[in-house]
Amino acid sequence: MAIPLVVGIDGSEASLQAVDWAADEAVRHNVPLHLVHAFAPGHEVPDLIAAASERAGKSAPTVRLSSEVLQEDAASALLSKGRNAFALVLGSRGLGDLAGLLLGSVSLAVAARADCPVVVVRGGAEYRNARFGSVVVGVEDGQGSGTAVQFAFREAHVRRCRLVAVHAWSAAYGTLSEPPPSAYALETHRRPPKQVLDDALSGPSERYRNTSVSRRVVEGPARQALLEAASGADLLVVGARRRRGHLGLQLGLVNHAVLHHAPCPVVVVPQI
Template structure:
């Protein structure tokens, strides 16, 4: 079976939005969709008096309602379900192991743009090497639709070997038949802080050098995906801030994170963290070595 798309479902508006986005992605990839519902049993004392049968009935209802809605939107899509009694983060990470993509829902920041990334979503994201897409209720796939012509925005790090991130972004742009916009931010070397007479031409020279490095990084992928229209934006400043600004009107923002083997640390860099919490579009986080 080809790599399927997995999505976490719990009956909430956030998970329903994630399921709709995941179904659309599975449809355009021509792969099955798997809905996963996980409950950490027992729920007492959080929900006193709630029995196991009640929990099972609630889970079945959430999955049934999601399947019915998605089949109405995508009648030919193959949909399977999994209901697990386990910690949600561990269950979702385990279910993502054989998936091509994991999709999770997240609450928006009210009238502000951005995400509230809960502990389950964050724990799941750092526990799997599978690409993860975070979706908000506001990211309902009815508008815009895949292929509407807006951009896929990619955060590029010239100091890392991130072929998995580049491959994912180019593939998504090709599926959507839209522009891929690569973004890279750079900073002046620390030593320049101590130069008493700074030469402004040095900044321009560094900027041109960085631009050439970005071009060199993208070149093999331009050849591999000749039909993808690629643009890039290289600037001095915070990559996270620029990616957040670029996310307005984008179909998807793609960033990388280090695949760390140690259990210590957040496993998310500052750029991925900023984009996850403040982007105005769904965010794909792709792990790389």
């Protein structure tokens, strides 16, 4: 039996938008859709599952749909479901979050700790409804983005759209009065940034030969390069390394920036 795409719902408009996005995604990948409403005692939203299920059925009539209600902390419940999920899909802001927050507390907690890819559905209707025909993936040096690149190729393949691979780098500092260069900046002298990008794409591009790929090597901050690329994308994919000796992922400043500010849905893919 295929593992499901799991979407967390809490009654907020953001979570209902996540249901719509997840229903379309489940159909694209031919996987079941499972709706989860988790609540602390005294905080259940009446008939929420029924309303969300009806909405998903109207959005994607052919989707295989199931649902459950759990009396449990929402983040803990979703993390548990994520151990056997195609991906977890969440709204960008929850029902109980403060109006000024850019990203809900549950979404951030799940993105930082899940074992499977986590999609935070952001942006206006034009971004949520796949109107741009482009998937963007951030590529970093080393092992951190390998699984993310594979995920992004698969998304571009099933959507029959273009993949934009972005690798941002910074030049080493030139004078002793400036801060010493990072290990990554030193590495760019031995391994050109274009080579980093080509190496990351070589394996998946062989598997997905019919996927059109655009390569972008940008000298400058990664968060700025990714946010600019995402302005014309249906989906932004980033990788996350495992934290050594600790549970969860190493999201880092770049992932935090895109989760809070990207104009389109964002996927955080854990490194395998």
